[in-house]
Amino acid sequence: MPEGDAVWRTARRLHEALADREISLWELRWAELGASDRRGRTTIEVVPRGKHILQRLDDGWTLHSHLRMEGRWAVVPPGGLYHRNRADPFVRALVGSAAAVAIGRRLGMLDLVPTACEPDLVGHLGPDLLGPDWDADRAVANLLGRPGRSLGAALLDQTNLAGIGTMWCAEICFLERVSPWMPVGEVDAGALGAIAARAHRLLAGSLAHRESVSTGNPRRPLFIHGRAGRPCPRCGTPISVAEVGEPQVRRTLHHCPRCQQGATPEDRAPRPGIR
Ligand SMILES: [Zn+2]
Missing domain, CATH: 3.20.190.10 (MutM-like, N-terminal)
Structure with a gap:
């Protein structure tokens, strides 16, 4: 997408x-x-x-x-x-x-x-990262609406904030050193604010380029997305790919299993009592 x-x-x-x-x-x-x-x-x-x-x-x-x-x-x-x-x-x-x-x-x-x-x-969309209605506080509050859900699934849900696909989700979680499989309710509120601010900054900055750029360098535009098996640019660990999200809307995300802290994909079995 x-x-x-x-x-x-x-x-x-x-x-x-x-x-x-x-x-x-x-x-x-x-x-x-x-x-x-x-x-x-x-x-x-x-x-x-x-x-x-x-x-x-x-x-x-x-x-x-x-x-x-x-x-x-x-x-x-x-x-x-x-x-x-x-x-x-x-x-x-x-x-x-x-x-x-x-x-x-x-x-x-x-x-x-x-x-x-x-x-x-x-009208169902959350604040648009590139729109005049961008509101970081509301985006963070939306992300926390279902605290048991993984951060990755929450970021991909356009009703929380609009504009992030699997590429930006992977790049933002990598840059913020957080696992997309971490339950969003367990991510520090300040860190969630930083994630929303990073998302806004990256997407807005990318408009100056012909394609999406998270690194600042159009000749090597992305850090980890699409680079499965290649060394993490930060720690050298091979980049992994795993699925995130509920079964009907499962998507694959790239991540560094070493330097992105929090849950791993295996931890994300459903937890009783948590939506
Ligand atoms: Zn790494």
């Missing part, structure tokens, strides 16, 4: 391509939306909200999309590339102006809703 900063970059690309321009192409290959037609309308703006993308139109409606695991939006000039993409069976949306065409491929969600009803789609 794309991380919050990647969704933010996608929304910015769509905004630059579509905002303030009349829609001349509108083709949604999505069940009941197939009959919709917004040609002639103007896109006001395209904004990210957590991992959701909201394209607001001047008729009071919003095209909402979510990339889920494999979705992506590409922006291409009208012409050859656009025509080649039209035949792609995985394309779910083609929205364009005279200047550019946005192609949504393998999208996980697509809805057309009154802009006033956007809260029905994104």
Whole structure:
């Protein structure tokens, strides 16, 4: 699943391509939306909200999309590339102006809703790490809402705070030297505040780059994510991978078993009486 900063970059690309321009192409290959037609309308703006993308139109409606695991939006000039993409069976949306065409491929969600009803789609999200509503105190309070849950699962839950995927979760826990399998209620409150502040700083800082960067160096952008078996950059121990989260939403996380303190994956059997 794309991380919050990647969704933010996608929304910015769509905004630059579509905002303030009349829609001349509108083709949604999505069940009941197939009959919709917004040609002639103007896109006001395209904004990210957590991992959701909201394209607001001047008729009071919003095209909402979510990339889920494999979705992506590409922006291409009208012409050859656009025509080649039209035949792609995985394309779910083609929205364009005279200047550019946005192609949504393998999208996980697509809805057309009154802009006033956007809260029905994104109102469940916690404070957005990259949004104007970012509120670290509320994010920490949300994380503590289910103290028996692992820190990793809590950070990945978009209703606590919005924008963290498995990559940022692994990198942040590594940098804060805490195990993602630690019950969130056992993490020191100050440490949780530091984790939230780190998350905000890293995602915001990453917007200056073309891809997510936690190290400050785009040529070697990440410390541990995707580096299973390679030496930990801090202590040299091979980086491990293990699952985190409830069975239905289990995800894999990279971690250093030596220098991230707290529970190990084996410790995370359910504890009776703790939610
Ligand atoms: Zn280490």
